[in-house]
Amino acid sequence: MMAKRYLSIHEAHELLAKGEVSSVELTEAALQRIDEVEEKLRAFVTVTRELALEQARHADERIKSGEFSVLTGIPAMIKDNMCTRGTRTTCASRMLESFVPPYDAAVVEKLNAQGMVMVGKGNMDEFAMGSSNEHSAFFPAHNPWDLERVPGGSSGGAAVSVAAGECIYALGSDTGGSIRQPAGFCSVVGLKPTYGRVSRYGLVAFASSLDQIGPVTRDVTDCAIVLNAIAGYDRQDSTSVDRPVPDYTKSLVPDISGLRIGVPREYFVEGMESGVEQVIRQAIGKLEELGAEIDWDVSLPDTPAALACYYIIAPSEAMANLARYDGVKYGYSAPEAKSMWDAMEKTRQYGFGPEVKRRIMLGTYALSAGYYEAYYLKAQKVRTLIAREFSEAFAQCDVLVTPTSPTVPFRIGEKMDDPLQMYLSDVCTLPINIAGIPGISVPAGFVDDLPVGMQILGEPFSEEMLLRVAFAYEQATGWGERKPPVQGKGR
């Protein structure tokens, strides 16, 4: 059973195809691991034990019949903001604590068609608003590398479960770094695809022009496999882009010689931990050793304004999206109220947690009469500049490389009283969502046994290039091989 804990998708698939292991066995191993460590990690909002075993039995039949894909029978976790028919989808919010969707998100439908085994729904910051998973209305998730520290967020549960062996892969969502930052903090691979690459149909909306779904996996090969399964146009999401989906596994070539890799100097920000900087500089040195040409002098001068730009645009979109929680159609509804307005105010007062309220307030303010031009419109113009700077940089470079986060995982509670400090945790990841470009985080090493992620960025729809660089780096270093110390019993 020990050997089965940290299988990748491609390894598990090979064993399944050879008949050396069954999907039921893989699923039981994942569920057993969940039983062992979940009390300490809290990566799951809901564990779907029976559903998983039923899906596993069905997958085993498919495998026997010979009609199966690389994802058939592989245990997975879905972040709890993607609708799953018949399984509650809470967004880690009291507002949706008992919401059971009547339909599947497009990505869930796609994975189900491939024979996914869903072991559960992933813990997260409420409505994906947060960088530490501490804003879950139910309980924070813990970092498997150090239980006193955060796993990052908002897709904290997805990164924890993959890192700790509670599932083989997970889907997260990324609005300002919510896949990449926790992937970096937990030493797994996380990809935010180009905006429009993956359908958002059935993803509970946070900030509609920034949200994107992507894979959280143990290695780069798995990342390509999952992206293959979820990418593509969907008429149910009018912002998805109608563009052919390549076979992403074909880009897994360990050769980056001659590639031009840029290092934007604004990303080595003030407040960046020296240990993190050292790890990233070493990682870049490794890329150079592998034959890439490094340009240390790339500049994205408006980067310092990106944080403010993001935290005007995202809350503005969020406040409009979250207006739907009125206690009438679904979700929490205040039982006692004097009037319709009173009911709505009480519903939202109880149903939303502090960070969600803060962002609704911020967005409402930025869009209100007298401030719209100074904040929202101004932020939209700065957004244009940030996107332009990236596109100019990609005229010179094939990819850009940065740290995923300026720090190693911080202590639980450390930033909870200071929202601005928490926001700074995404300073390296959120410009990517502003520009709509793709970004991947790969394990790049450790500082005092705490993981550091390297972020690789490319122009829109350059996922193949990102996977190629990430794969070459992974093959040359193998940082992802190291596994977290979390044990079932004791500390």
Next chain:
Amino acid sequence: MRLSREEVQHIALLARLGVDEADLQKFSEQLSNILENFEILQKVDTTGVPPTSHPVALSNVIRDDEAAPSLLPGEVLANAPREEDGCFRVRAVLE
């Protein structure tokens, strides 16, 4: 940019968010601090720069209006806090 208690109360009303006295204090302080830090936006020269609302240049995505299977009323109402005769039940709008 300092946000007064009254301004915070007004924003909460616009957002239909019930707040208590402690919330008003806390939000007034935190939002003021956040907005002060966002002054950096005003320093960026955006003369002649068009706004971006969306990273992909799409406009007026349309499709044919084709009939397709949809959710049954019972499925739609299954999550309703209050329902009556196949409808969402709401509180009185006019007082």
